[in-house]
Amino acid sequence: MKQPADSRSDKISRTGMRIRRATLDDLNSLVALENATFSADRLSPRQWRRHLVSDSVCVLVAADSQRVHAAALLLFRRNSRVARLYSIAVDAGARGLGLGAALLAASEEASRQRACTQLRLEVRRDNIAAQKLYLSRGYQLFATRPNYYEDGEDALRFARSLSGV
Ligand SMILES: CC(C)(COP(=O)(O)OP(=O)(O)OC[C@H]1O[C@@H](n2cnc3c(N)ncnc32)[C@H](O)[C@@H]1OP(=O)(O)O)[C@@H](O)C(=O)NCCC(=O)NCCS
Numbered sequence: 688m689k690q691p692a693d694s695r696s697d698k699i700s701r702t703g704m705r706i707r708r709a710t711l712d713d714l715n716s717l718v719a720l721e722n723a724t725f726s727a728d729r730l731s732p733r734q735w736r737r738h739l740v741s742d743s744v745c746v747l748v749a750a751d752s753q754r755v756h757a758a759a760l761l762l763f764r765r766n767s768r769v770a771r772l773y774s775i776a777v778d779a780g781a782r783g784l785g786l787g788a789a790l791l792a793a794s795e796e797a798s799r800q801r802a803c804t805q806l807r808l809e810v811r812r813d814n815i816a817a818q819k820l821y822l823s824r825g826y827q828l829f830a831t832r833p834n835y836y837e838d839g840e841d842a843l844r845f846a847r848s849l850s851g852v
Contacts, residue, residue, distance in 0.1 A: 699749070699789045702781070704756060706793045709746035711739050716755035717746070724776040727837040730760075745797045749777075749786045756781040759790040763801050770798035770849075772808040775817075787820050795849055804850045809835065809842040821845045 699706070709717065717739075718732045730738070738744040738760060749757040757777040763770055772794050777786045798806050809832065810817045826845040835842035 699785055702751070702784050702786070704749045704751045704786065706747055706749050706789055709739060709748045709755075709758065711736070713746075713748055713750070713755055713758075714739060716750075717748070717758055720755060720758055720776055720778060723778065725774075730774075745794075745801075747790055747793050747797065749781075749790060757786040757790055759794050761794050761797060763798075763803065768802065768804045770794075770801065770803040770806050772806055775808075787817075788824065791820065791824055795847070799849050805846055805848055807844065807846045809844050811836060812841040812843055818843065818845075821847075 714732065714735055717735050721729055721735070735746075738746055743763045743765070745761040745763070747759045747761070748755045757775075759775045760773040761770055762773050772791075775787060775790055775794075777790075795806055808821065808826070810821065812831075822845075824847070826847045828843055829846050830844040832842040832844060834840075
């Protein structure tokens with residue numbers, strides 16, 4: 688069932704974390720989170736650095752006063768109303784607390800602020816937890832990309848309309 692926005696933000700505030708835009712100061716934490724979360728198709732430190740200063744990228748993090756616990760990377764294209772959620776990652780010790788859902792909601796809001804009307808993403812066919820997150824938040828499967836990832840796994844492509852919400 689879809690969670691009301693209030694209860695979601697209550698859940699996050701109980702963790703002592705807040706969602707904010709990342710800065711270059713978060714570079715090391717983002718790289719550490721990336722390396723701890725993904726074993727392949729990783730972004731390099733240089734790619735993260737470029738994303739953090741790019742006008743067509745928005746990096747959001749869930750962080751407390753100590754460190755970053757989760758991050759989402761959003762890509763925008765000039766003259767396109769379609770935003771792309773390139774990746775979302777929650778530290779293994781902070782999963783199940785609502786951070787993934789909160790970052791997804793914040794990504795949708797950031798996309799709306801850029802006048803985007805749709806948010807798209809790809810997810811591995813074997814990543815059931817992430818698919819459940821997307822399906823429970825109104826995303827629909829619209830295509831598949833066979834052999835998309837480095838190890839040959841297929842990508843499922845999901846999209847959600849951002850207009851009229
Ligand atoms: C997928 C991921 C982002 C979810 O983040 P999270 O903070 O643990 O998720 P949340 O606590 O916000 O849960 C939101 C929803 O996701 C789904 N979900 C999350 N973890 C799940 C699990 N282990 N099994 C089944 N469903 C799960 C549920 O539908 C849940 O909704 P509910 O709380 O209303 O039941 C996190 O597991 C992760 O970082 N995984 C590794 C990286 C990854 O796979 N990224 C996505 C592809 S790029």
